[in-house]
Amino acid sequence: MEPAVRGRRGSTELRPLLSGERGAQFGASASSPSALAVAAVLPAGGCGERMGVATPKQFCRVLGRPLISHTLQALERVCWIKDIVVVVTGENMETMKSIIQKYQHKGISLVEAGATRHRSIFNGLKALAGDQAYCRLSRPEVVIIHDAVRPFFEEDDLLKVVRAAREHGAAGATRPLVSTVISPSTEGCLDHSLERARYRASEMPQAFLFDVIYEAYQQCSGYDLEFGTECLQLALKYCHANAKLVEGSPDLWKVTYKRDLYAAESIIKERISQKICIVMDMKEEKEHAGYLLETVLKNELNHVKVTSVVPCHDGSNIQHIILEQCYSFVCMNVMTTDFQNTQKLLGMLEESNLSVLYPVVVVSVHFLDFELGPLSQKMESLMWIRKFAVEVKKRNILLCGLIINYSQDEQKLQESLRQGAVIIAALIKERNSALLGQLLVA
Ligand SMILES: Nc1ccn([C@@H]2O[C@H](COP(=O)(O)OP(=O)(O)OP(=O)(O)O)[C@@H](O)[C@H]2O)c(=O)n1
Numbered sequence: 546m547e548p549a550v551r552g553r554r555g556s557t558e559l560r561p562l563l564s565g566e567r568g569a570q571f572g573a574s575a576s577s578p579s580a581l582a583v584a585a586v587l588p589a590g591g592c593g594e595r596m597g598v599a600t601p602k603q604f605c606r607v608l609g610r611p612l613i614s615h616t617l618q619a620l621e622r623v624c625w626i627k628d629i630v631v632v633v634t635g636e637n638m639e640t641m642k643s644i645i646q647k648y649q650h651k652g653i654s655l656v657e658a659g660a661t662r663h664r665s666i667f668n669g670l671k672a673l674a675g676d677q678a679y680c681r682l683s684r685p686e687v688v689i690i691h692d693a694v695r696p697f698f699e700e701d702d703l704l705k706v707v708r709a710a711r712e713h714g715a716a717g718a719t720r721p722l723v724s725t726v727i728s729p730s731t732e733g734c735l736d737h738s739l740e741r742a743r744y745r746a747s748e749m750p751q752a753f754l755f756d757v758i759y760e761a762y763q764q765c766s767g768y769d770l771e772f773g774t775e776c777l778q779l780a781l782k783y784c785h786a787n788a789k790l791v792e793g794s795p796d797l798w799k800v801t802y803k804r805d806l807y808a809a810e811s812i813i814k815e816r817i818s819q820k821i822c823i824v825m826d827m828k829e830e831k832e833h834a835g836y837l838l839e840t841v842l843k844n845e846l847n848h849v850k851v852t853s854v855v856p857c858h859d860g861s862n863i864q865h866i867i868l869e870q871c872y873s874f875v876c877m878n879v880m881t882t883d884f885q886n887t888q889k890l891l892g893m894l895e896e897s898n899l900s901v902l903y904p905v906v907v908v909s910v911h912f913l914d915f916e917l918g919p920l921s922q923k924m925e926s927l928m929w930i931r932k933f934a935v936e937v938k939k940r941n942i943l944l945c946g947l948i949i950n951y952s953q954d955e956q957k958l959q960e961s962l963r964q965g966a967v968i969i970a971a972l973i974k975e976r977n978s979a980l981l982g983q984l985l986v987a
């Protein structure tokens with residue numbers, strides 16, 4: 546099948562990652578400033594049998610988005626990888642193309658998978674080798690091989706294996722073993738156990754001099770193609786390349802079982818909930834309610850960055866917050882049940898692409914004095930939130946309302962603020978669409 550080539554990516558220079566220099570163009574190491582052509586092959590042609598669901602695990606949704614899209618998003622942030630080849634089965638080719646289009650992935654080439662993981666990887670390498678006349682990908686010097694179902698890796702993991710591969714011909718990320726490896730006897734009893742400290746778990750990413758791994762696959766026996774699980778072994782067996790093993794970051798694990806999907810969703814939720822922006826009420830004399838809430842939220846969520854902003858006339862400061870990838874907003878409305886402030890924020894979020902990748906939580910907070918008129922009347926006048934929530938959900942924005950008792954009694958105010966902060970923290974942490982349109986009372 547002709548690979549769907551999605552065009553080239555950025556420059557392909559590689560040099561040590563300097564602190565704070567993230568996403569810049571990388572030259573090679575100090576000793577060899579020449580650029581290094583690096584490409585990546587993502588095997589994604591499996592059926593996910595151990596996941597136990599009909600959908601192949603690479604297409605299972607994590608926080609509303611296919612798992613493979615999370616991996617591609619992480620890989621696309623690495624500007625020095627010039628080509629990304631994703632290997633999928635023919636029957637999933639259209640699914641993959643729609644994922645690329647919907648989530649605006651760039652520079653992705655698609656190649657058809659094989660019956661085994663090694664065969665899929667080999668097909669990806671062939672596309673990069675330019676063996677097929679129709680293929681417009683250029684042969685890289687170093688190729689990263691990374692399972693499409695491993696979304697959590699750091700750029701530093703990639704840097705380490707690529708730099709080591711350049712020197713050793715092959716390199717792979719490893720992690721300490723969690724369980725002890727034992728060898729069973731033919732009767733199914735313990736024959737012996739391995740000394741755990743002497744062994745490591747082979748993870749991904751791995752990297753290879755392209756010529757080494759391509760030669761290894763070309764020499765590879767049918768048995769190894771069919772039953773092998775370790776690319777590093779192929780490089781050793783067929784090209785005598787002794788892979789350099791490098792310590793990988795903690796979250797390099799592969800999504801294999803259903804529990805791994807839950808773990809992946811929990812990790813992503815935690816990562817995108819690290820920032821909260823409180824959009825203050827425009828009425829100057831009331832803005833201190835927002836600062837009160839900011840203080841209580843900071844106390845309630847000490848690991849989260851809570852900032853507050855008074856929207857400027859052209860909304861540019863809100864746009865800046867959006868560009869900084871904040872996915873949680875608290876919109877202040879003081880002593881009013883109307884919703885211009887919230888409506889304006891929702892409009893800006895809908896115009897941005899922020900919620901394409903992750904659900905954005907917006908809590909429309911209304912500070913109302915419970916002693917002034919019946920609470921039921923206040924709630925009635927806030928019912929607009931239900932209709933609005935259904936509308937903005939179509940753009941992956943989760944809107945709900947929260948009433949805080951803006952009491953003249955300091956103790957009641959503080960108690961309501963604390964309860965409000967707990968509710969906001971839960972809404973942001975859980976990011977559960979079941980609560981959209983709900984009106985909560987602190
Ligand atoms: N014929 C295959 C088999 C696997 N893979 C890919 O290799 C990676 C790691 O393999 P594994 O975790 O074993 O995936 P599956 O084979 O799908 O899982 P299972 O063994 O549970 O069926 C996955 O991204 C998978 O999609 C592939 O590209 N081609």
Ligand SMILES: O=P(O)(O)OC[C@@H](O)[C@@H](O)[C@@H](O)CO
Nearest residue numbers: 662692747748749774775776
């Ligand atoms: O064996 P599986 O097909 O589940 O997954 C492949 C893994 O073995 C592989 O990703 C790492 O061990 C590194 O080679």
